[in-house]
Amino acid sequence: xPGGCCTRGRPVTPEPGTxxxxxxxxxxxxxxxxxxxxxxxxxxxxxxxxxxxxxxxRFLGASMAADAWTVAxxxxxxxxxxxxxxxxxxxFVPVYARLLxxxxxxxxxxxxxxxAAVLGLAMAVFVAAGILAAPLLIYAIAPGFxxxxxxxxxxxxxxxxxxxxxxxxxxxxLGVLNSHRRFLVAYAxxxxxxxxxxxxxxxxxxxxxxxxxxxxxxWASVGGSALQFLVQIPTVRAVAPxxxxxxxxxxxxxxxxxxxxxxxxxxxxxxxxxxxxxxxLTSFLPAGIPAVFGYANTLYLLPVSMFGVAVSVAELPEMAxxxxxxxxxxxxxxxxxxxxxxxxAFLVVPSAVAFVALGDVLIRLVYEHGHFTAAxxxxxxxxxxxxxxxxxxxxxxxxxxxxxxxxxDTRTPLRYAVIRVGLTAALGVTFAFGVTRWxxxxxHWGAAGLSASAGISAWVEFTLLRRGLNRRIGWTGVPDxxxxxxWALALxxxxxxxxxxxxxxxxxxxxxxxxxxxxxxxxxxxxxxxLRVPEARQILxxxxxxxxxxx
Numbered sequence: 190x191p192g193g194c195c196t197r198g199r200p201v202t203p204e205p206g207t208x209x210x211x212x213x214x215x216x217x218x219x220x221x222x223x224x225x226x227x228x229x230x231x232x233x234x235x236x237x238x239x240x241x242x243x244x245x246x247r248f249l250g251a252s253m254a255a256d257a258w259t260v261a262x263x264x265x266x267x268x269x270x271x272x273x274x275x276x277x278x279x280x281f282v283p284v285y286a287r288l289l290x291x292x293x294x295x296x297x298x299x300x301x302x303x304x305a306a307v308l309g310l311a312m313a314v315f316v317a318a319g320i321l322a323a324p325l326l327i328y329a330i331a332p333g334f335x336x337x338x339x340x341x342x343x344x345x346x347x348x349x350x351x352x353x354x355x356x357x358x359x360x361x362x363l364g365v366l367n368s369h370r371r372f373l374v375a376y377a378x379x380x381x382x383x384x385x386x387x388x389x390x391x392x393x394x395x396x397x398x399x400x401x402x403x404x405x406x407x408w409a410s411v412g413g414s415a416l417q418f419l420v421q422i423p424t425v426r427a428v429a430p431x432x433x434x435x436x437x438x439x440x441x442x443x444x445x446x447x448x449x450x451x452x453x454x455x456x457x458x459x460x461x462x463x464x465x466x467x468x469x470l471t472s473f474l475p476a477g478i479p480a481v482f483g484y485a486n487t488l489y490l491l492p493v494s495m496f497g498v499a500v501s502v503a504e505l506p507e508m509a510x511x512x513x514x515x516x517x518x519x520x521x522x523x524x525x526x527x528x529x530x531x532x533x534a535f536l537v538v539p540s541a542v543a544f545v546a547l548g549d550v551l552i553r554l555v556y557e558h559g560h561f562t563a564a565x566x567x568x569x570x571x572x573x574x575x576x577x578x579x580x581x582x583x584x585x586x587x588x589x590x591x592x593x594x595x596x597x598d599t600r601t602p603l604r605y606a607v608i609r610v611g612l613t614a615a616l617g618v619t620f621a622f623g624v625t626r627w628x629x630x631x632x633h634w635g636a637a638g639l640s641a642s643a644g645i646s647a648w649v650e651f652t653l654l655r656r657g658l659n660r661r662i663g664w665t666g667v668p669d670x671x672x673x674x675x676w677a678l679a680l681x682x683x684x685x686x687x688x689x690x691x692x693x694x695x696x697x698x699x700x701x702x703x704x705x706x707x708x709x710x711x712x713x714x715x716x717x718x719x720l721r722v723p724e725a726r727q728i729l730x731x732x733x734x735x736x737x738x739x740x
Contacts, residue, residue, distance in 0.1 A: 234376065235491045237383035242487045243555050244390040245406075250560025251477030253338050254399035258406065259483035260331045261345035263468055264319070264353055277308070277360050278367065279594035280450035284442050286368040294431070296442060301429060303437040304446060305361050310436070312354040319350040330465050331479070333472030341400055348407035352414035356382075359414070362421035369428040378417045385413030445597075452599035463613045463643060470621050470639055478636050481565060484556055485572035485640070488548075492540035493584055496533050508595035519662040522592060526658075526665045529588050534667050535724040537584045538675040539682065539713045544577035546683035547709060550690060554702035571637035579644025582651035585667075589654040601657055609650035616642035674720060682712035 249255035281304055288297035319326065323346040327339060334342055359378065366375040389409035396402050425432070437443060471479045508525055543551070548570040557566045590602045620638030625631070659665055686709035693701035717725035 234379040234383060235487075235494060237380050237387065238487055239491075239555050241383050241386045241390070242484060243558075244387060244394055246484060246556040246561035246565075247559030248390060248394035248402060249399055249480070250562065251480045251565045252399060252560065253476065254341065254403045255480035255483075256334075256476065257338055257342040257345060258403045259479045260327065260334070260468060260472070261342050261349055261407070262410070262483075263330065263465070264326070264346055264349060267464070277304075277357075277450070278364050279590075279599055280446045281361075281364045282368050283595050283597060284446050284449075285364065288442065289368055296440070298429060298431045298433070299437060299440060300442045300446070301361075301365055302433045302435050303440060303443045304364075305358075305432075305434045306436045307438070307443075307447070308361055309358060309434070312357050315357075316350050316354040319353070320347050323347045323350070330468050331472040332469060333474075341403070345403060345407045348404070349410055352411035355411070355414035355418050359418040359421060362418065362425050365425050365429055365432075366421065371424055371428055374421060374424045378421050381416035381420050382410070382413035385409045385416060449594075449597060449599050452603050463610045463646070466610070466614050466617055467639055467643065470617050471636065474621065474635055474639075475633050477565065478568070478633065481568045481636060482572055482640075484552075484561075484565075485569045485576065488551060488555070488573055489544070489576045489580070492537050492580065493587075496536040496540070496584055508592055522595075522662050523665050526588060526592055527667075530585055530665070530667045531671060532724055533584050533588060534581065534672060535675055535717070535722065537581050538672075539679040539709075541577040541580040542676075542679040542683050543706075543709060544580065545574045547686055547690070547705065548573045548577075550702050550705050553698055554706070557698070568633050568636060571634060572640045575637040575640030575642075576644060578641045579647030582644070582647040586647065586651040586654055589651070589658055592658055593654070596661075602654065605650050605653040605657075608653065609646045612649055613643050613646040616645060671722075674717075674722065678713050678716045678720070682709050682716065685709070685712050 245255065245258070249258070285297055285300055288294075288300065323343045327334065327342050327346060331339070331342060362378075363375040366372070386406060386409050389405050390402075393405045394402055438447070467482065468479065471482050508522060549566065552566045552569050552573070556569065557563065593599070593602050617639050620642045621635035622632075624638050625635045655666060686705050689708045690701070690705045693704055696704070714725055714729070718729070
């Protein structure tokens with residue numbers, strides 16, 4: 190492969206056992222710790238996200254105002270997904286990280302400053318256009334909305350758009366910090382945004398005028414977006430003190446980032462189109478289903494973000510460095526991918542089983558109070574169970590996509606993402622509307638078919654990503670025996686947890702839910718330790734080391 194380990198811009202191909210080769214291998218020992226820091230930051234943010242959504246469920250339930258908020262919020266959330274963990278990282282981090290690894294700090298600073306300038310200018314134009322085009326945008330993503338529901342959604346979207354621009358600039362900070370292996374600050378920053386929403390809900394959530402409540406939430410979201418950006422600036426200045434924001438498209442590295450950004454943006458954008466297809470289809474389902482999808486999505490994204498995103502984010506800069514290792518690159522990438530896949534699978538398999546077997550416990554624990562009814566909980570569980578179909582494929586696929594990005598190949602993931610979206614659209618219409626009519630069941634259950642269709646499509650995309658990469662660098666994947674062990678442990682643990690659920694039926698809801706989930710998690714990890722699964726020992730060992738360090 191072209192390139193190599195560089196010293197001040199001069200290419201050198203390290204021999205096995207030399208200092209250069211050892212330097213490339215060294216980060217592998219720390220990737221688990223880096224992924225743990227990403228997961229810790231994400232966990233804090235997602236935990237506050239659960240608190241936020243729990244308050245939204247309490248005060249809004251599955252009302253018209255909740256539907257309007259869910260659809261309007263889709264815009265900034267999509268931009269964060271696109272730029273935060275998507276296109277910007279895929280195009281920017283591999284180039285920036287390689288410059289840092291080569292010791293070319295001056296060029297790295299110029300590249301970072303130029304990217305910030307281009308991004309800021311683009312966001313200014315984008316925000317202005319979004320505010321003006323909000324009615325057309327809502328018509329496109331929620332054509333089933335009409336009357337006051339549509340008007341309210343447009344109003345909220347216009348308020349939220351400036352926050353979307355700030356979240357995008359926050360993604361630039363994330364890319365810089367990830368490249369410098371400062372993961373915790375970058376992924377804990379969204380806690381500021383969540384705290385802003387939580388404060389607004391505690392302050393005005395009980396108002397009887399729910400339209401006013403969601404308007405206050407929208408303004409709080411903009412303020413939280415600004416905080417999310419600002420809290421990262423001190424650390425960015427600490428790790429890259431000489432970065433100056435200035436337009437500079439003459440640099441070959443900047444041009445390379447811009448070339449890679451287009452396909453990466455389209456690739457991530459195509460994936461987001463899949464979620465917009467879900468949004469469009471839910472707008473034609475019975476009232477309350479868009480909000481139910483939002484509530485289920487918060488739970489679904491917890492393992493996706495903590496495990497799939499955490500590992501892929503931690504691996505991306507390291508794989509970018511490994512890809513420069515000359516003839517050793519393929520073997521190093523295979524080792525990193527296989528280790529990452531095992532970590533993700535060990536944690537995501539029990540999450541998928543829990544969504545199906547214990548989803549009702551999770552939903553009652555987080556949401557079922559106030560305006561959120563038992564019927565809302567039932568439909569949310571159905572959506573969550575359908576989403577569990579593709580949970581493992583979606584999280585494993587992120588690591589494969591990161592590998593393509595590290596190799597500066599953003600077009601292959603784009604092609605496979607297009608296939609996924611087309612399949613999602615076809616299956617979504619069939620499962621959400623056709624199946625319910627053919628079976629003669631309540632249209633509400635079409636929501637479960639819709640989420641399951643996205644899961645099936647995720648498996649198709651994952652299979653294509655893995656097959657294409659294996660042809661390029663050699664075989665990668667999770668051994669069948671390891672996967673069988675994880676599934677068997679998760680199913681046995683779920684059976685035990687369901688038995689405990691029956692025993693605790695008369696207990697207080699919160700206490701019973703915590704006990705059931707704790708028994709499930711303890712049974713899975715305990716069983717893995719008894720079977721000597723290395724990932725279980727690594728996770729517990731990491732916790733033990735951090736506990737000793739804290740003391």
